[in-house]
Amino acid sequence: MSSIDHIKAHTYHGRKGPVENAFRYAIDYVLIDMNAQASWPRxxxxxxxxxxxxxxxxxGGAPKQGRGLSWAENILRAEDLPGLERILLLAQPRMLGHxxxxxSFWLCFDAQDDLRVVIAEVSNTFGQRHSYLCHRDDFAAIGPSDEIGAQKIFHVSPFQPTQGDYRFRFDIRAERIGISIEYLRKGGGLIATLVGPRQPLSSKSIxxxxxxxxxxxRRVLALIHWQATKLWWRKxxxxxxPEAPQSDFSR
Incomplete structure (x- = not known):
């Protein structure tokens, strides 16, 4: 198993309600074992x-002030979530420093390599961040059909309210990843997905x-602002x- 994979993914966002909007674009992620002492591609x-x-x-914490792996480990320890042996981070890499x-997603596995906990780390374009701690109520392995709920308390888009609920699904396999987040609210909401195959990261793929x-x-930010412009134009x-929640994370 590679200590770092390249996910050549596609993301889809579909907005529900009186003003509908949808878009899909390609995006690159890495899936990295945060404890690995590896020889990286050049x-x-x-x-x-x-x-x-x-x-x-x-x-792992406020943007540009994160604590990385230790932050995720401290959350798991504080929440008394035992038996987790391996933590992978699924995130977009910096390209030329940006x-x-x-x-992003912290994927936490047990000794049998079953996914038990996910920390969904959400950032907005206003320089704020909040994370959602996701696991089954019985702490059993998370499967592709499991739906994990969380109350939305963090402002993401100026065209959606802070209130509502999330439904997360995680399908993490050796050959691919598939994640969906459904936002549910009265009179609207949206569905967002991230799907793509896994392959070992190489200089050639980079x-x-x-x-x-x-x-x-930078392209991602431009696309976000372009979609916001379309929603503003459509009224x-x-x-x-608002101010971000005081706590780093919630369930």
């Missing part, structure tokens, strides 16, 4: 500049991704950004 680095890189400070992750999408996460209700 074009990838951890905690230093490269064509692609991943910095611990980008995850990154914006609307959502260079290929760079040539296909040289703007990296979707705009809501100002």
């Amino acid at each position: 074009l990838f680095s951890r905690n230093r500049f490269n064509l692609w890189s991943l910095y611990d400070a980008d995850h 990154v914006f992750n609307p959502v 260079l290929s991704a760079f040539l296909r999408r040289p703007l990296g996460s 979707a209700t705009f809501r100002p950004c």
